[in-house]
Amino acid sequence: MRICIIAEGCYPYVAGGVSSWIQMLIKGMPDHEFVICTIAANMDQKGKFKYEIPDNVVEIRENFLDQFLDNKAVNHVKYNLTDKEKQAVLDLITKDSPDWNVLFDMFSVRGKYKINDFLSSEAFLNIVMEACKDIYKLTPFNKVFWTIRSMLLPVFNVLLCEIPQADIYHSVSTGYAGILGAMFKYMTQKPYIITEHGIYTREREEEIIKASWVDIYFKHTWIDFFAGMAKIAYEKADRIISLFYGARDLQIAAGADYRKCQVIPNGIKVSRFESIEPIKDDGHPLTLGGVIRVVPIKDIKTMIYAFEGVKRKVPDARLYLIGPTDEDPDYYKECLELIKNISCPDIEFVGRVNVAEWYGRLDIIVLSSVSEGQPFVLLEGMASKRPCVATNVGSCKELLLGNEDGFGQAGEVVPVMNPNLMAKAILKMAENRDSLRTMAMNGYNRVLKFYQEEEFLMAYANLYEDVIK
């Protein structure tokens, strides 16, 4: 069977959870062939792979949001749109549910409209003007025009990619990847699966609200636009997979049909951590560890503040920050300065190491992220028989407290960006070494039951078999 994985902004260019997941999936299914259809922001990334591509990947199709951006490649053509086509484009820029089938026919590589020409055509201008009689009535026209153009350019660019030969299309998010998946499904009528790690529309929404480059008039336009892209992906998909139940609920709220939704959690190779001893009771100082990339989304600063709180009560406590520091050097520098300013000793940046060797030295795994899907670090921590303290994001709560699965608590969950509560939770756990060990075992048992790589691979193997029928 040949599976086409559609990956946006992750594999194989960026190291991280989603990328590792893809790598694991592909390596775990050596009997299947994979085609990777990537979508990256710009052409500079071409060919810069961070992962060793497994042998069963038969092809990598690289696509870039700016691949056909060329001011010279514009012809001033007169287009006569049918009413249906006009309506589809108008709905695309004013509503979140346009007739995407029409749009696919118009702008795919075999469509009769060339995007650069279309976006420079009078027909397009007239549609924008039409929108200005309605929802943009009070918005500066110049801005409407440029915003809509820059909104449509990348999507139309993505639609131009050739359809890879495959039996199943599988996108690892909605967004641009979802649009591609939806188009492949529409064009080939082959099954299409979505696996969402985070909830794409939510993440974009947060980003857009914060972004200074998006004019206040258009925050909604952009948010609706991404919501619309997710909707069509959900609509076309045969199965919509989430990693945990919280995410599944969000997908349904965003328009996914609950009958298509399914939860397949991440899995890890527990054997990798088998040899790690349980926490020793030899009076060693309290040792905390964060297994993270040093980047803002992980909110290392909160962890540092929380540790400082712990340190006041337990002066010999120590904190290891395990993971690459070079992904966002500015943020790393800020963290170092923060540590200096609050003059908190015993914090060490360990850098890129073999994490499996490090879990054994820790007493508690700390995760302070502001956003997560289903973090591998918690799974690994639990597999290493270590209790965890994590912020209440993504599936952390489900992982640590269990979905009423009877295994009991594997750690504490605290609100995001709250060093105080995080410190309190750590101190409370550290008070009693016996309960630490109990929590650790709860977590270990949960991982054994639900989060093993074999289970994960089996679930996907079954899923693929299932949809192909």
Added chain:
Amino acid sequence: MAGVGFELKKLFKKKGGYFSILKGYSVSAIVTEGPMILCILMLFSIRQMLKAFDTSYAVQEMYLITTTYIMIFSLIFSNTVLMFISRYTSDCLYENRMRDILPSFYAVLFWVLIISGVISGIYVLYLDKPVLHKLINWAQFMIMLIVWIQMSYLSAIKKYVRVLMGFIASATASILLALLFMFAGMEPLTAAFLASALGYAVMAIMYMQEMIRYFPSGKANLFIFFPALDSYKDLIITGFLTALGLYGHNFVFWFGEYRVRVIRGMTYCMKYDVTAFFASITIIPFLVIFVVSLEVNFYNCYKKYFDTILYDGTYDDIRFENVNLRKTLFRELSHVFEIQFFIEIVCITFVGNYLSTIGFDREMLVMFRYLCMGYCFYVLVKSVIILLMYFDERIGALKVSALFAVTSILFSVLLLPQGIEYYGLGFVAAAVVTSIYGLVLLYRYVNRLEYNVFCKQPLFAGEQEGMFTRLGGYMNEKFNTKKKS
């Protein structure tokens, strides 16, 4: 600001009834056509002097044709680069690259002088004239090229009064020098040639002083304007075609049966050329009205329209200004045409009679009437080209100027064998055809104004605001190109 037009507006806004209005008209007339008239004044004064010194008709004719040749051909050669220069300097001013302006002047001058110097040099060698005269005439041709180019640089910074002063000084100097030389016993024709050349040299020196005073010096670079040539080569062609359209029909009749050969290589058609000259004078009212009425009123709407786009106007706001702009544009255009038409009717009816008293024969009078109608439509052609430039529709302007150049020559050639009764009709037909074409082009353009403004721009954002603003800056300077042709 719309160049001269805008300064005039201030003049008109002051209260004071008819007198101040008349003053406004006369100022604009002087600014736009003053230099031309002074040149002609100088020409005739010196010619009168030659007469007074008892020279033969052949000598006077030689002076007249030589000076006219120098003027026409220097205008054609320089016109080729003037539009480009206007655009280049306004870009420099807009982008605050003041230090590039003076070097660009030297560079343009270098190339223009080399190219036209060689071409005219070969031509002059071919002429049957004394070597001294050849040298002086050739020098005057080169000096006049310099002067026309200097003028466009000075106009770019609105030194209109300085430009005019230069002409007055030059005309005065050449008349006085001619008198001096002739009284001193110099051979009259040599004296006339030398005085004219020196007069223009005075002008060139005065302009040079002004230029050095106003433009900061920069690094010399003979290729400084070459990159700009890339994007504005159409302006070079338009400039050349505009000048060709204006004089091309004259050239045709230099091959007709009524041509007069003064010497080998210097021919003219007295009947046609003199008539065309008088007919062309009838468009001076247009130049004035155009500046005052069309440019000022239209410019307001034009500016409002683009300001609305730039400063966050909604779609409805833009539509409103669009309607306003189109209405004003065509109202003013028809206004200009109506007045010009009226003037031509008056000229045909009354001036014709006057012309017969100064020696126009029946054929010339018929020709004069034709040509008056021709210039009436030429006015529309000219307006359309300027308006298209306003919208930075350079290709449109190029098409119109090309059509006019081609048709005015082609129709004249086609009608040449039909005899003198048909002289001038070719020009009329060309003007009518081109003005209709130009109006259709302009009408289509402004009817799809939003399309032209938004969709003709680069696909992705970045410079879009600079583009409009720069367009505005260009418009300030653009007026000067019109003045020259």
